[in-house]
Amino acid sequence: MDAIFTNDFYYLGLIVLFPLIGALINGLFGSKLPSKLVDFVACGAMLLAFMTSILSVLIFSRSQEPMLTYTAYQWIYTGSFNADIAFLLDPLSSVMILIITGVGFLIHLYSTSYMSEDPGKWKYFTYLNLFVFAMLLLVLGKNLLVTFIGWEGVGACSYLLIGFWYSDDEKAAAGQKAFIVNRVGDFAFILGIILLYTETGTFDYVELHQMATNAATAAKLAPIALPVVLLIFVGCTGKSAQIPLYTWLPDAMAGPTPVSALIHAATMVTSGVFLLSRLNGLVTLTFEAMWVIAIIGALTAFFAATIALVQNDIKKVLAYSTVSQLGYMFLAIGVGSFTGAVFHLMTHAFFKALLFLGSGSVIHAMGGEQDIRKMGGLKKWMPVTSKTFLIGCIAIAGVPFFSGFFSKDLILWNAWSNTHVFQIQGAFEGLPTIESLTNTVLPAVESQAMLEVATPTFIIHHLVFVLGLLTALMTAFYMFRLYFLTFEGECRADEDTKAHLHESPVAITIPLSVLAVLSVVGGWTGWPHVVSYWFKDNQKVADGMLAFEHWLAPVFETSMTYRIVNRFGEHYKPYEWASMGFGTTAAILGISLAFIFYIKRPDLPGRIVESVGALYKVLEDKYKIDEIYDIAFVNRTVDAGKVSYGFDRNILDGVLVNGVGFFANAFGQILRYLQGGDVQKYATYIVLAIVMAFFALT
Amino acid sequence: MEITLTHYLLVGAITFCIGVYGVLVKRNAITLFMCVELMLNSVNLTFIAFSKYRVDLDGHVFAFFIMAVAAAEAAVGLALILHIFRHYRSLDVDRASELRL
Numbered sequence: 001m002d003a004i005f006t007n008d009f010y011y012l013g014l015i016v017l018f019p020l021i022g023a024l025i026n027g028l029f030g031s032k033l034p035s036k037l038v039d040f041v042a043c044g045a046m047l048l049a050f051m052t053s054i055l056s057v058l059i060f061s062r063s064q065e066p067m068l069t070y071t072a073y074q075w076i077y078t079g080s081f082n083a084d085i086a087f088l089l090d091p092l093s094s095v096m097i098l099i100i101t102g103v104g105f106l107i108h109l110y111s112t113s114y115m116s117e118d119p120g121k122w123k124y125f126t127y128l129n130l131f132v133f134a135m136l137l138l139v140l141g142k143n144l145l146v147t148f149i150g151w152e153g154v155g156a157c158s159y160l161l162i163g164f165w166y167s168d169d170e171k172a173a174a175g176q177k178a179f180i181v182n183r184v185g186d187f188a189f190i191l192g193i194i195l196l197y198t199e200t201g202t203f204d205y206v207e208l209h210q211m212a213t214n215a216a217t218a219a220k221l222a223p224i225a226l227p228v229v230l231l232i233f234v235g236c237t238g239k240s241a242q243i244p245l246y247t248w249l250p251d252a253m254a255g256p257t258p259v260s261a262l263i264h265a266a267t268m269v270t271s272g273v274f275l276l277s278r279l280n281g282l283v284t285l286t287f288e289a290m291w292v293i294a295i296i297g298a299l300t301a302f303f304a305a306t307i308a309l310v311q312n313d314i315k316k317v318l319a320y321s322t323v324s325q326l327g328y329m330f331l332a333i334g335v336g337s338f339t340g341a342v343f344h345l346m347t348h349a350f351f352k353a354l355l356f357l358g359s360g361s362v363i364h365a366m367g368g369e370q371d372i373r374k375m376g377g378l379k380k381w382m383p384v385t386s387k388t389f390l391i392g393c394i395a396i397a398g399v400p401f402f403s404g405f406f407s408k409d410l411i412l413w414n415a416w417s418n419t420h421v422f423q424i425q426g427a428f429e430g431l432p433t434i435e436s437l438t439n440t441v442l443p444a445v446e447s448q449a450m451l452e453v454a455t456p457t458f459i460i461h462h463l464v465f466v467l468g469l470l471t472a473l474m475t476a477f478y479m480f481r482l483y484f485l486t487f488e489g490e491c492r493a494d495e496d497t498k499a500h501l502h503e504s505p506v507a508i509t510i511p512l513s514v515l516a517v518l519s520v521v522g523g524w525t526g527w528p529h530v531v532s533y534w535f536k537d538n539q540k541v542a543d544g545m546l547a548f549e550h551w552l553a554p555v556f557e558t559s560m561t562y563r564i565v566n567r568f569g570e571h572y573k574p575y576e577w578a579s580m581g582f583g584t585t586a587a588i589l590g591i592s593l594a595f596i597f598y599i600k601r602p603d604l605p606g607r608i609v610e611s612v613g614a615l616y617k618v619l620e621d622k623y624k625i626d627e628i629y630d631i632a633f634v635n636r637t638v639d640a641g642k643v644s645y646g647f648d649r650n651i652l653d654g655v656l657v658n659g660v661g662f663f664a665n666a667f668g669q670i671l672r673y674l675q676g677g678d679v680q681k682y683a684t685y686i687v688l689a690i691v692m693a694f695f696a697l698t
Numbered sequence: 699m700e701i702t703l704t705h706y707l708l709v710g711a712i713t714f715c716i717g718v719y720g721v722l723v724k725r726n727a728i729t730l731f732m733c734v735e736l737m738l739n740s741v742n743l744t745f746i747a748f749s750k751y752r753v754d755l756d757g758h759v760f761a762f763f764i765m766a767v768a769a770a771e772a773a774v775g776l777a778l779i780l781h782i783f784r785h786y787r788s789l790d791v792d793r794a795s796e797l798r799l
Contacts (some may be wrong), residue, residue, distance in 0.1 A: 679793045687718060
């Protein structure tokens, strides 16, 4: 492949362009086009984008280049500040575009059936295509500014789609809540990238990564890394629904279910994970920020899971589960397991999209009912939905050989085993250079000196490991609670609903089946190292089993190799087995508990609720976080608004604007008497003025 | 008695004041107009007097300019007066006082 093509890989432009064209056609003419054609345009645009993505990734994987780029447009071009609309295809964005266009296409296909009776379908598909366009900008952008356009674009589309049924006040409010909460995060995000720019003078990811990983420039960058990473992380907590800005995501379930699947589970909410992975060189420069990320991630995972335990709305359970799983991804980033984060991002996209689409199928069959207490026994009527849903539940629970197991295991294992070499006592002074690392640290890694890790990292990693395990246990429990209550047992719906129960049409079952297959095999690209070690004689198989890690290695190599290391060194094998054992036990235990509670002894949950009523109430009320936010921020903002309103009305409008008007008017009222229409009076004024001027001047 | 610059200026000033007085107190439009001419010509006299005193031609130039402008003004002014008369059937300027709030 010639070098010109490397820097002018226009396929990237095409990938972004197709959804935009789809959105334009449907947006401009959709109301007049026949319904079938609207479906065709929306799905066709996605399919083209997906095909182009596959082709691009194939070309990229054969090209031997570290990355392919394409500059579409010289956007801002001033002397010292230049920014282009430029795209970058590297292993990380490859994974992202395949997920976005692939899962996106399936969800578009699903939507053709799910939204078929909605009069605003053309509008829906316009927003959906526009969302994919923005999301592709976000992940393909070569600099932070392009990513930021996408970042805001997905936020706007998310707002439009959550409030899609805007005639319902509650749904419109949910859209606004999502938008406003996201704005809080975005503000910090903007501050972060501005601060980064003032220090580095560039927005370009490639240059930033080089600066952050080159020993000489990294030393310069290190002092600002902490505030920059924390500010950008606050932006990520908004977009990716982490503590403290997660409250919008459960409310976002007000949108159509495929939207929840695409935007609020599979793609948009993972953009924070993507961004921090993209900036991995910068993130690993500052272990304090990584502690914060790990702890916030673990706490989010844990608390969201506890809330999900007691929710009765099928989509709310999935929403809190999404928050929880996103917490897992941030936990992974915090412990330096970028591969684990992106791996979980991918498997989560598969099984959570599957679960949401499955829940949409159920809601459709139940005629809009979302309360799982009124469901039950649905597998009799909905065989495909129930089977695929079960696969999704197994995958998210982390049962071995299903995709969720592999990604969750990688994260848990890394949480236990990783440490920052920055933290090894006495390894070196200041920031490491590649030489100092190879000379002093890496040998130390292999010796027992590795155990001499800094205490905070050691404690935090163990803490998040335990929280991660507890979360895995709860995840397995609430997912199977959901499954058992929905599909197993006796049907608790009324006769009228029962009569209408039916399996969904093929446009719904095909995406479910494809995602179910992906939810199983999607994880087979990243087996645990110890398992691949069995095949060490057959290098090809062993490599294949770690395909995902090898694929992403070029992106994370520098920071992973020289900053994050396995503290067990060569003797990691028994520990990794143990970690796998813990994870599997948690999953099996959770499933068994759910089985006992909801199949064997359905009376137990009620009795337990009675005995710990207060705790149950707290969980059911979601820790009253929304109410606390209302009191602490929302109402205070409203108060501030009222004060501003009063100030505007009385001081600005009353005294300043109207005051000036009043004064001018009054002055005019007096002066009007001079304008008598009598020429001779005017002449008199002139003469008097001249005489006065004469006296004044002499 | 020798007639000096002062005498000329005094005559000019007196004529000017008569003109101003006429403009301010007379009601008849024609009279007003003639008073304006009087003021213009008093200024002309002053200019010529200064010109003679300084022994250069600048004052003459100004005087000619004023005469030319006065001729144009006479044309426009008389046309206006004619119209005022046709409109109000009177030459009283107080009648033509509708340009007010």
